[in-house]
Amino acid sequence: MSDPTTRLIAAVSPAQGDNGPIRASSIDAPRVGETTGGDSFVVDGWVLGRDAAPVAVEIDERTGVCWRAPLGRARPDVAAAHPGAPAAEESGFRIELPAPRPGVESRLVLSAVWPDDRRAQFALIELEPTTLAGPDPAGADRAGTAAAPRTGREVAGPDFVLIGAQRGGTTSLHRYLGQHPQIVLPATKELHYFSLFHDRGADWYRTQFPASLPAGTITGEATPYYLFHPPAPRRFRAFAPNAKLIVLLRDPVDRAYSHYHHERRGGNEPLSFEAAVAAEVERLRGEV
DSSP: OOOTTOEEEEEEEOOSSOOTTEEEEEEEESOTTOEEOSSEEEEEEEEEESSSOOOEEEEEETTSOEEEEEOOBOOHHHHHHSTTOTTGGGOEEEEEEEOOOTTOOEEEEEEEEOTTOOEEEEEEEEEEEGGGOSOOTTGGGTTTOOOOOOOSEEOOSOSEEEEEOTTSSHHHHHHHHHTSTTEEOOSSSOOOTTTTOGGGOHHHHHTTSOSEEOTTOEEEEEOGGGGTOTTHHHHHHHHOTTOEEEEEOOOHHHHHHHHHHHHHHTTOOOSOHHHHHHHHHHHTTTOO
């Protein structure tokens, strides 16, 4: 039996109908027939407006979840192929999305968005679990199906953030939360925005989450290090004062022993457990 997280890219095709303000577009990834394993996959491509440049691409799932990817990635190849097209040099986009849940087919509708909120569909991407590969009884009815109407809410940031100690269970809880049908998580587990990557800016952080979610659905992230990083609490409160913090703690001796074996497996700890504990004070000397 196939790995339940492996997906077959069943189709990548232009959206049917009049593209109107769209001059040209392409999906470079995923490719037709490509298989992708793991917890995420990348959507990469470009889109050009006919008379004005779009500013973003919105990716709607049939569940009502919408992701937003800003345009602006350098595409000199597109500019060379389409001289005179508005903003052709920076017409690219790239976004990493969570893989569909096991056993659930996914259809993504890609639309270009202009500053005046005009939207025009330009591509469809269908993902099918390999374990479900075969004749599709609904196949004849799938082409050109529009995304689910938006009946939910706009997302400005996380509804919750999972923090805690290393080897304290955050990875397991993050996995369990990601299996819940009313929780949508970013493709990357540890975003580190409030700690290591705060200089990337709030817009970068927001793009890690869906642009909109169906009513009753929430989103969040897990970065355990926020528990220890000195500026993280202040930054978190300023950005998302109403978000909930979920803190995982563990018996400190059990946690330390688990952490020790984790480092041993990675080849980072040459000492015995007792010697490593004794060396901790000296190893941390001078650290903040």
